[in-house]
Amino acid sequence: MALVSDGAFIADEWRRLADEESLPGAGKVIVSLGRLPAALEDARLTALGVYVANTTDPKALAPHFSRLALIDIAFPAFTDGRGFSLARLLRREGFVGELRASGRLTPDQYLHAIGGGFDTIEIPDELAAHHGEANWAKARQARSLSYQRGVAGGASILERRRKGVA
Amino acid sequence: MTAHDPALPPRPNSAPTIYAYDEYDRAFVRERVAEFRGQVERRLAGALTEEEFRPFRLMNGLYLQLHAYMLRVAIPYGSLTSRQMRQLAYIADKWDKGYGHFTTRQNLQYNWPKLVDVPDILEALADVDMHAIQTSGNCIRNVTADHFAGVAADELEDPRPTAEFLRQWSSAHAEFSFLPRKFKIAVSGAEHDRAAIKIHDIGLRIVKNAEGEIGYEVIVGGGLGRTPFVGKLLREFLPRAQLLAYLEAILRVYNRFGRRDNKYKARIKILVHETGLDEIRAQVEAEFAAMDRAPFAYDAQELERVVAAFAPPAYEALPAHSDGFEKAKAENAEFAAFAAVNVAPHKVPGYAIVTVSLKPIGGIPGDATSAQMRALADATDTYGFGELRVSHEQNIILPHVKRDDLFALWRDLSAAGLATANAGLISDIISCPGLDYCSLATARSIPIAQAISERFADLERQRLIGKLGIKISGCINACGHHHVGAIGILGLEKKGVESYQITLGGDPTLSASIGELLGPGVSAEEVPDVIESLVQFYLAERRDGEAFIDTWRRLGHKRFKESARREGEDGSGI
């Protein structure tokens, strides 16, 4: 797996735990949603992340935000855009930790992910070989302007116009 | 400006009366072109697979069809300037085969571009503030509007400022670019619906409430295709200021809950149908209440800026009556016929709206050569304040022509082969490209349109028959809107040959209805005979002033079906 952050491939400090693996005593681990209640009870785990389907109800996760450092949203297909809406809703509910998109996303979707509130994108190694770091770095700069807030350079075109007028 | 920019012709009339890009819009479109250029390079170099490339080429309007790529250019809300039309002609000559096809959703399609040339074509479009963004793909498509916007006598408000707001809001939307399926929005601001808002995913109708405030009636879940639905009323009155936030709420509900397991069940019409209108309304309202509306805050200044861009041209104060026009009609029967059929009332005295039919007898519906595009540009520079419209009926409109100039305009149009006096008549056929071009098609559409047009070539007889919309699709996806044709024709494959199903009673307007099946499919050769027999039955049964659809509604489908069956007994095989 390769992890994209700020247009570069970085080392992943998190470990995604299979359900049959036992909880480790320390370290950053990502557990499935089903296993989250048990993991939350485990006081040894200081850094906890959860791996969720893109159909998850954001309100179900909200009570645990203070204990969650990472939410990892699965993209079952790169053309399945539900994860973009879920990310936006999690941010709206107040999640401030790391939002990760996992799946076969391409660099061409990087700005969509950033616009939705994602911090990192995790892709399979063979995809990373195919879409190298330079592609991601370039894609991140593909647009300096957007009609929506937060996608490219923060303010939307509408907000820039307002400033220009004021 | 690049080298593609054509020399600007003299503009005898006035400044453009449609939205002109500001520096932000322009920079945005240029960046999208550069981004797509990079994607094409990566595709050609093998760095992107076809599967990975496909959604992005579609989002830039590029299909791969039967014979070649096809590029679909947006004509947002159907408005364009003479300069833009000339650029479309220039592109047709330089990179395509000298013509273009105007579609049923206010787009223009080039049928032969090469992938390697498409970035240059997009650059040439950007030179005149045009693009192909979101004319395809599972995203919010090019927003369409009433082609008589701003000039119709029955209009409450010009829908184009609203449509322009939507164009901007939806362009490269980060969250809504990977929807379950395509999403089409249409806007109407008039009493009569000319934008087919009830067969769109969202239809917006500009209305006034009891307090006299302007807002929108929001219709959701209309659409054709395999399972046609007439749109349902989601909100009776949405205050103007809340429009973008409310649409954002609808799209979010759709993006999260629309079906993704079956592409034929993925449109919002199915979500509305399966979930129920009340439940969808509750979900949308809940999302609307919960969301941060600040980014969509109503901005009176911005509205004013956009509205000002659509300011009416500098009309002259003219009498409603034109002696020259009346005299020309009296002297020239052909012109009188054109005036009776292709000229509509304008809201300003002394002016008229002219429909230029792209349906010559026996021609390909919606096709225009580069020479005709230039002739249209010249005509509107001379007579129409340099503005043109594209209708979903695949015709071109000159929205403001002095009645005094109608005869001279007609002569110019005649010289360019653009004066067919059949707007709204039986040979003004809507047709998708069908199996002559489209890779999704199951049968051809264009030859059927041509055969019907030739059968009813006599324009005098067409006028006698009156308003009759024939709409033809070459597959169940229904780009030719056959479900809402008074007579609809659907081309299918049956046992290895092309076969055509005929429906009656479809209507795309506010009284929208889906056509009912006449009987089993017939062969291509039989279609004109079936249409002929239906028309004859109608002519025999109609009451004064009754259009085909009205007679059908009064008599009922059964009577028409029986009449067709009687014909069938003679061997026409219906």
Added chain:
Amino acid sequence: MTRAVDPKFSPKVLLASDLAEGDVVFLGADGWERGLSRAKIAYDAAEAAALDAAGKAAVASNRVVDAYLVDVFVDAAGAPTPLHFREKFRAAGPSVRRDLGKQAWLQGAGNR
């Protein structure tokens, strides 16, 4: 010209779209051809499988898009014609514009 054929096997050619230009192309003896007459014809399942494999390889190497086998009728002179009307159009061009597409090119170039 024609070979002894398996009567139960419908002869096939391989059709695809050229990636860079979008033009319809057929796999021939020496690579991709614009004219159907130069297409290599598979007369049995093994030959069809070889064509299909070549098509998949050409898709993987980004030379063509959407490669697929097409059933053809082979006349006495050995010239193939697609059995289905869809591929007949693909091999010729739009039926409503005889001046465009392969049909025009074939006529113009006398390239048969």
